[in-house]
Amino acid sequence: MKILVIDDEQTMQHLLRLMLEGAGYEVLSAASGEEGIRQIRAEKVDFVILDVLMGGMDGFTACAEIRRFTPVPILMLTAIAGSEADKVKGLRAGADDYMVKPFSKQELLARIEAILRRTHTVSIQADSEWTNGALELNEMMRTVRVAGKPVTLTRREFDLLAFLLKNREQVFSREQLMEKLWGEQAYNVTTRTVDTHIKTLRIKIGEAGGAIETVWGLGYKLVKL
Amino acid sequence: MKILVIDDEQTMQHLLRLMLEGAGYEVLSAASGEEGIRQIRAEKVDFVILDVLMGGMDGFTACAEIRRFTPVPILMLTAIAGSEADKVKGLRAGADDYMVKPFSKQELLARIEAILRRTHTVSIQADSEWTNGALELNEMMRTVRVAGKPVTLTRREFDLLAFLLKNREQVFSREQLMEKLWGEQAYNVTTRTVDTHIKTLRIKIGEAGGAIETVWGLGYKLVKL
DNA sequence: GACATTTGAGCGGAATTTCACATGGATTTC
DNA sequence: GAAATCCATGTGAAATTCCGCTCAAATGTC
Numbered sequence: 001m002k003i004l005v006i007d008d009e010q011t012m013q014h015l016l017r018l019m020l021e022g023a024g025y026e027v028l029s030a031a032s033g034e035e036g037i038r039q040i041r042a043e044k045v046d047f048v049i050l051d052v053l054m055g056g057m058d059g060f061t062a063c064a065e066i067r068r069f070t071p072v073p074i075l076m077l078t079a080i081a082g083s084e085a086d087k088v089k090g091l092r093a094g095a096d097d098y099m100v101k102p103f104s105k106q107e108l109l110a111r112i113e114a115i116l117r118r119t120h121t122v123s124i125q126a127d128s129e130w131t132n133g134a135l136e137l138n139e140m141m142r143t144v145r146v147a148g149k150p151v152t153l154t155r156r157e158f159d160l161l162a163f164l165l166k167n168r169e170q171v172f173s174r175e176q177l178m179e180k181l182w183g184e185q186a187y188n189v190t191t192r193t194v195d196t197h198i199k200t201l202r203i204k205i206g207e208a209g210g211a212i213e214t215v216w217g218l219g220y221k222l223v224k225l
Numbered sequence: 226m227k228i229l230v231i232d233d234e235q236t237m238q239h240l241l242r243l244m245l246e247g248a249g250y251e252v253l254s255a256a257s258g259e260e261g262i263r264q265i266r267a268e269k270v271d272f273v274i275l276d277v278l279m280g281g282m283d284g285f286t287a288c289a290e291i292r293r294f295t296p297v298p299i300l301m302l303t304a305i306a307g308s309e310a311d312k313v314k315g316l317r318a319g320a321d322d323y324m325v326k327p328f329s330k331q332e333l334l335a336r337i338e339a340i341l342r343r344t345h346t347v348s349i350q351a352d353s354e355w356t357n358g359a360l361e362l363n364e365m366m367r368t369v370r371v372a373g374k375p376v377t378l379t380r381r382e383f384d385l386l387a388f389l390l391k392n393r394e395q396v397f398s399r400e401q402l403m404e405k406l407w408g409e410q411a412y413n414v415t416t417r418t419v420d421t422h423i424k425t426l427r428i429k430i431g432e433a434g435g436a437i438e439t440v441w442g443l444g445y446k447l448v449k450l
Numbered sequence: 451g452a453c454a455t456t457t458g459a460g461c462g463g464a465a466t467t468t469c470a471c472a473t474g475g476a477t478t479t480c
Numbered sequence: 481g482a483a484a485t486c487c488a489t490g491t492g493a494a495a496t497t498c499c500g501c502t503c504a505a506a507t508g509t510c
Binding site for chain 2: 107
């Protein structure tokens with residue numbers, strides 16, 4: 001995850017870099033709006049932190065300019081507290097959020113995550129019903145039913161089933177499943193863990209469990225019933 | 226079903242059109258409050274989505290203006306996350322519901338359907354009544370009753386319950402709840418706080434408390450009773 | 451000062467993961 | 481083509497980690 005910090009103050013650049021890198025983000029720097037825009041055009045940037053108060057092009061202008069060619073999430077920074085009008089101005093310029101200095105590391109990270117969560121959820125389908133034979137899964141409600149009867153699954157079980165169901169007929173290795181569902185943490189965990197979850201899943205979803213097939217030497221797949 | 230979107234932002238217009246047309250609604254656009262009102266007068270509109278933040282006439286004024294001549298359902302949109310109590314202002318202006326940007330497609334459609342369900346079945350009234358089993362909640366009056374008996378809730382408790390009730394069956398993480406209900410201040414507060422409010426809520430609403438379910442590892446949801 | 455809100459730590463229990471062993475499918479060897 | 485061997489997978493229970501609940505105390509608000 002690459003975050004571009006656009007700010008002409010050295011101190012702020014340094015502070016942000018410290019906070020962000022500490023949280024595992026990759027950080028790029030730009031000392032002006034113009035340079036920032038150039039960088040966004042030049043390479044893939046996942047997130048932009050933009051100071052309102054800068055020499056040359058101000059933050060609002062830069063924000064609007066960036067919005068003209070990319071929907072990359074933008075968090076604006078301002079030194080002046082309180083001005084509701086400024087906040088509105090920032091949001092209208094296309095920023096996703098607006099933060100007042102000074103701020104804690106915790107607040108910075110929380111806001112970034114909140115924005116990322118939001119921009120991600122917009123793309124999720126409204127229709128989150130998936131079925132296979134007697135199996136019904138509702139992603140939004142996080143409920144599963146087999147032949148009409150509710151079944152309670154734990155988080156991992158649900159995620160695993162939902163993933164396989166959404167990618168029916170496709171074979172996934174344990175490693176692939178771990179990466180998709182466990183994310184970063186996948187590397188601290190044995191792949192055999194997947195087996196265990198598959199086992200309990202098969203038991204819990206009863207008659208629909210037959211749909212989860214073992215592909216010997218490769219992994220698992222969920223077949224159409 | 227014709228839905229009129231009143232918003233001066235191109236991007237939001239576009240996004241809403243995408244979401245709504247995807248769900249089978251017919252979409253009309255207006256770039257200002259004045260233009261929107263003209264369109265409502267000119268032709269039959271079944272539903273209005275209205276941005277609070279606009280150049281020229283603001284959303285509240287437009288809303289009140291529309292209410293003077295038609296009971297068409299109105300959903301208001303705002304960019305700034307604030308306390309739920311702020312919603313009262315919108316509701317008083319005659320809106321049927323109030324939604325904070327950004328929002329997911331699910332949320333948008335769920336809210337529209339909820340409003341339509343209400344305005345269709347019940348007589349057309351500005352009061353926003355929500356029920357679930359023995360639980361009755363009136364958003365305008367900020368009152369709650371369980372099995373007919375009044376229950377006094379504090380502000381946070383009420384906001385939390387109202388939000389969950391209005392987004393029934395959907396799972397929300399503590400972080401999401403904080404963002405939606407606490408707004409800006411969310412970042413200075415521990416997510417533990419949510420737990421505590423949930424606890425007291427469950428106790429206070431007694432038999433109806435069973436509807437508030439813990440989704441282990443994810444958050445909370447309110448299920449239909 | 452009364453009331454609402456928030457915090458923080460400890461407890462208990464649920465979910466997850468690991469591990470050791472059983473089973474069973476593939477491959478090789480004769 | 482049967483036996484032997486080697487892995488991959490299935491299984492159950494134990495170990496561990498994680499997470500929600502609770503409660504009392506601290507803090508904020510009117």
